[in-house]
Amino acid sequence: MIKLFASDLDGTLLNAFHNVDRTIARAIREVTDAGAHVVIATGRTMLSNREHGFDGLPVEICGSNGAIVVGREGILKTFPVSPELLELLVPAFPGICFDCVLLDGTYATGSRELRDRSFDADPPLRRIALRGMREAMAATMHFDTPLSYLLEHEVYKVNCRVPDRALGEELEAFVAEHADLVVNAPFSPVMFELTDPAVNKGASVAWLARHFGYTEDEVAVYGDGGNDIAMLERFRHAYATVNGSSAAKAAAGHVIGHCALHAVPRHMVATVRAQRHRAAYTRIE
Incomplete structure (x- = not known):
């Protein structure tokens, strides 16, 4: 049963x-x-x-x-990610807004404007379908979070959207190079959903x-x-x-x-x- x-x-x-x-x-x-x-x-x-x-x-x-x-x-x-991952990842990609999940909220490494730009390449119907979910998530997020703050807390997941193909390939290469620290299991090709490798x-x-x-x-x-x-x-x-x-x-x-x-x-x-x-x-x- x-x-x-x-x-x-x-x-x-x-x-x-x-x-x-x-x-x-x-x-x-x-x-x-x-x-x-x-x-x-x-x-x-x-x-x-x-x-x-x-x-x-x-x-x-x-x-x-x-x-x-x-x-x-x-x-x-x-199952938190390793602080070592954050120390390597965030400085290596200043043009990406990483959404870092903590137990008391989601802390973005970039501005809201930087994060919003990652949705610009979505088809119109998808932007409409996801608008409510995006706005609800953004309303509870903390933006421009310094790396030092993240390193003082347990981070459980790191999300980002990378519609730029070349930049996405760079991030894919980073993940492959650091497979001992991170795994990526995204639901769409432009998404990165990073967790501990055991997760x-x-x-x-x-x-x-x-x-x-x-x-x-x-x-x-x-x-x-x-x-x-x-x-x-x-x-x-x-x-x-x-x-x-x-x-x-x-x-x-x-x-x-x-x-x-x-x-x-x-x-x-x-x-x-x-x-x-x-x-x-x-x-x-």
Whole structure:
């Protein structure tokens, strides 16, 4: 039986507008009322189940690509990046605004104007779809953060957008050269999502399953992009949305419907109902 359902957010659990709606909320409640766990496995920073539209829904979180694991009552485990990485990375790329995730907020190394320019190359429809999320994130961020401040605190994830191809290749080379300090698992080609090399969604979901006493065969996972690959490859019950990348579909081996049609919440509910039906049938026998 599946006892833990872990899903990415954008392009997977959320609807086409990157929101939680009533269908998604009802599905989470039905699954958790049945005794299973719903885990948000996301690249976003999520420190409680009252963020990003979940409004207190009974979920656990593997946020920041798995660097911060959060239970319903608070943080369970964290995986910080090495200070050595920050000492090397930030001075080497002064033209990039790095968003550094701490437990009390996100601290950007550059100005808001520098960060906003990294979105200018997005297609118009994507800029519209993500405008609300961008503005909400920027409203809570701290800009022009000195490196000295970051080195005094634990940083769990470093994000940046690099639409300039040449600059992106330089950063890719840096990551490859320092593979002992950092791994990059982005959801889009222009994104860099940097964590400790031991961190990924799959490892954190597996840690959380063990925390609850479940085996990995009792876990189902859902994803659509690059930062989901490790998670989709790790678990036998792995599903990619049809709108997902080719790599995600190949890693999962199972493809379900489109996020806009609530494929993931519907699949979770169908799985729970099928399990309940089998259990009732077994009792009758």
